[in-house]
Amino acid sequence: MGQTPQTPKRPEFRNIGIADIRNYRLPAAGIVSILHRISGLSLFLALPLLFALIAASFGTKEKFDVMAACLAHPLVKVVMLGLIWAILHHACAGVRYLMMDLHIKVNKESGRATANAVLVISLVLTAVVGARLFNLF
Structure with a gap:
């Protein structure tokens, strides 16, 4: 009797469990997508x-002075730096998604390049604005 050909074992794809998250490497586009949602x-x-900050700045001089003193605290500046990063990252990633919606730079290589560009540009802009926020120049 002849042997029957064996079918090759197909790869098995499973959902990622909580324990597997540490070992999973997300591509740059996935990181940008998650950070866009978080921001x-x-x-x-x-x-x-x-x-509240905007309302206080247009209020009386006393309210403005209280707001300015509050914003001068280093911990508040760190929170503001986080919000500045969120604004800059959200804007940069938003431009990337608008380009993709217009079918510009949609292939795999361009997607990877634009995702890396979003990460770098948003961090560089945050560093520049943060340096100004902390009076480094």
Whole structure:
């Protein structure tokens, strides 16, 4: 009797479990996507704080002085730096997604390049604005 040909074993794809997250390497486009969502959520949650700061700045001189003293605290500056990063990253990633919606730079290599560009540009802009925030120049 002849042998029947064996079918090759097909790869098995499973969902990632919580324990597997440490070993999973997300591509740059995935990191940008997750950070875009995180930055959008943080900006949304910070809206009451931002509106309060704007309202205080247009209020009386005493309110403005209290707000200025509050914003001079280093811990508040770190929080503001986080919000600045969120704004810059969200804007850069938003431009990337608009380009993709217009079918510009949609292939794999361009997607990887634009994702890396978003990460680098948003961090460089944050560093420049942060240096100004902490009076380094």
